[in-house]
Amino acid sequence: MRSSVYKRMALGSVALIVGTAWFFKDELWGEPRPAQGRGQAEVGGGGMSLAPPFEHPIEVSGREVPESAGARGESAELAERLRKLEAEVQRLVRQLQERQSQGQDHDALPVAEADEDNARGPADEAEDGLRHAQRFVRLEQYLASEVQSPEWSGPAAEQLAATIDNALSALPPEAREGLTRGGAPDCRSTLCRVEFTHQDPEVVGQLMREVPHALGWQNHGRTQVVTNPDGTNTGILYVSRDGYGLPNVDD
């Protein structure tokens, strides 16, 4: 009798929770809340000069990432960049599959009792890397869809190049040696792209962090480090225009 009541309560609770979740699905899993633009930031009494709010919020609903950059007829250079990134994605997919199969083998082994739910294995890390590489494919595609802004592209590329020069000059001579720049910064209308290659991934990682920090405008940035067949490491940095976010390339 009592167990019957408990069963009904449990079933009813599940039904109610599912129904409630369905009712509030938009709030729970729908579009993220609007971006809190920097221009709306609280000002601490000093009359801080505020940049305009994001004209393109970070969840850029109107900035759809195109399906195919090649179809838009952009330069061979952009197509090559995409080819490299897609090759990296394929490599990561293979790595993920290998690690998942290794994980299945490990299922036969005794599982540690502690914190099983939070345990993350090599397959999870490979999946994270794959997700990030896919974001970069979408960023490349987005950049390819942008046109150059006559008033911003040139000055932004110059400022970016000067910032890179400063960052390079601060590196030890042995780190500067062997560093290859992947051409001039590529700035379009809301986005810039920079590329470096070096034997040491730490040098690439350091530059990828210093440049957006010292750039002199409010920006959002993302970087990817790709290991080349010759063992060198290429870092790709995307930074947004002042007052803009990056396009939404998340899953």
Add this chain to the structure above:
Amino acid sequence: MSTKTLIAVLGLASAVAIAPPSYAADRKIMPGSACQPISETAEFSKDLFGRILNPSASARLFVDCPVVRDNTASGAGNAVISSFMKVFDANGASAPNIICTFFSEFDTSLAVVDSATDSTGGNAATLSFANITGDPNGYYHIFCGIPPGGNIKEYQWDEL
């Protein structure tokens, strides 16, 4: 209404009442004194107000500020909804300014998941960073350059 039905309804009501709102933001605040200089030889001080200050007359102080996360489930955008940093820039609107970058890092890769940079334009200012993407196993930190006479009073962040 039968007793059984009444008990079932009350059970359901209590289940709803105790359910926490799953979308509530999780704000955390730290004093500026939690920030650490990135160089062992850097000139810096901390005071009774919990600030970290750059007492140097000429050198910029670089500090890194830890950002604790407790939501590791949100892998995609807006893992950190917003973050603010209350700072004092002795130069006011003139350069050099306090510049800070919120970094979202991977646990292993040297790539950056996401970053946001802001800088001061006045004496007492609030730097802000919004909509940071997170990696499920990654971590966050804020890197700042403080010109002479400047300080960081506090910083805060809202996780999804």
